[in-house]
Amino acid sequence: MTADTRGGDLTARRARLLVLEIARRYFGETPRRLAQRGGGLTNMVFEFRVRDGEFVVRLHSRAGQINGYLKEQWAMVQARRVGVPTPEVLEVDNEAVGLPYMVSRKVDGIDAAHHPRRVELLAELGALAARLHGVHTQGFGNNFDWSSNQLSRNANWGDYLADELCVGERLATLARHRMLKPAQTQTLLGAIDTMRRWRRAPVLHHGDLRLKNLIVAPDSGRVRALIDWDNCRSAPAPHWDLSVALHDLNVDQKESFLRGYGISPADYAEALPFMRAINTLNYAPAIEALAREKDHTRLAWYRVRLRGMFDLYP
Template sequence: MTRLHADELPIDAELVRRLVDHTFPSLAVLPLRPVAGSGSSNALFHLGEELVVRMPRQPGGGPGIVKESRWSPVVARHVGVAVPEVVGVGEPDRGYPEHWSITRWLPGDVASAAMNGSTELAVDLATFLTQLRSLAVPERPVSDELSSYRALPLVDLDPDFRELLEECAPLDVGIDLDDARRVWGLATDACSTTGLPTFLHGDLLAENLLLRDGRLAAVLDLGGLAVGDPTVDLVVAWEVLDAEGRAAFRRTLDVDDDTWMTARGWALLIALMTFAYYGETMPRRCADRLVMARAALAG
């Protein structure tokens, strides 16, 4: 398994086998093998043909697993596409310090960047976000479980963006950083800090979208689900959709100028974050984020 983080937890098939067999002995007969192209947050392992084991790669990843198990049934009842179905959650054990899960394997084709003829997909994505935002926000104060920096107003992330610009300056990231700084300023100026909080996915990007015949079939990874400013979810428009698709996406969601401008800033922030951190370890992700950043800079 490719090491992606300085604090990466040691995870291999032998460890996963021990955890599964101890916690879910009825599944011990199922063969186990790594999933090609596991994500950056979780190492994935096929368990038989219909299940997948999700193991957080870093310390502190367990709460996202628990959150997904708690909220995925709620989300599933309100959206028209598949989301992860959690079969079971395992406790820290056998020297592994985090919660982990077994979910149903969801079939489909992973979305790619700048998909041509993406108008129907754009409407699907907008519909998913409308349905997600319709979930009732818990009446109690929002707990840490549903908090995320990606649910904050964009302007709160200004120091982080400035730091990322400095980190990317010596790298050949493929965009004009001065232009990125200019667009970021416009985005933070347009940012609202008074909107009503709603549910947001938090990581609505190509690798978390499964398609069937070009239409949205499933949205993966609810570990970043949060309540707050949902503008970050709009970044999918610049990564996955073509210009016609972006227009349909914006029209279906009825996004005003200031929110659209703010979302362009989010797209730049997430791209710069990716370039600086995954520049050598995840070339496919960086290529997709370059598409997103260039489209966001263009408008």
């Protein structure tokens, strides 16, 4: 181990040294090619090539992130068992370099957001979501079957809303910045009150079912993998995943995804108030950040968005 690889901030230079150490440890050679593919202040993503193939390494400066990597690893194994293609995770550890890391095989292809068959691919993504929601779980939120911890596990959806999602704080944020009309607030409170009483069984959710996380063949558009499982969680189906998946889509794209998922118009209408509630609550952290920055212009536009003023239907 070189002196530069332990201690200090996770700079790009230090991260490269760590990845070289990981490659030599597991593959017995220095990579022929090493390239950074993403990252920020606390995490880095690299690709490298050795004789055994091409691999991806994710590193994180926070020791607790090893739990996040273990959660992703468990979720991807379960997803593949029900026919959802994912990257193959080969190792999750922190021993080799003193920081949490995940090593997986690289999946060749492009993200589906850049493929001309986007509408059809959304139907395929919806079908994959339906398969994924066939994975039954225990516990609600981020702590479920992947972990043997019991004391921090939410026993029901109401506990998750109160203790992990912190619904009370999010509602206070929305109210403080006047994001909703009074009638919307009452509808939101009603949906939350209903969800608190749910006793529905949880299933595995990906947490970010957007085309950018679907890797496909550049020419045929054949699906190769669903990636980026860091937001996966345990929740009743289908509300959480659909609230995220539908958010950025136009009406034709929404319909394609929902047809692929296999939900009927009547069942979609029944689920819609709860998807709207989850979507609205998930805006609260971004709104709080804008308020701290005193970005009143963007706050005003968020108010327009959440009050439904972008909808072009009566």
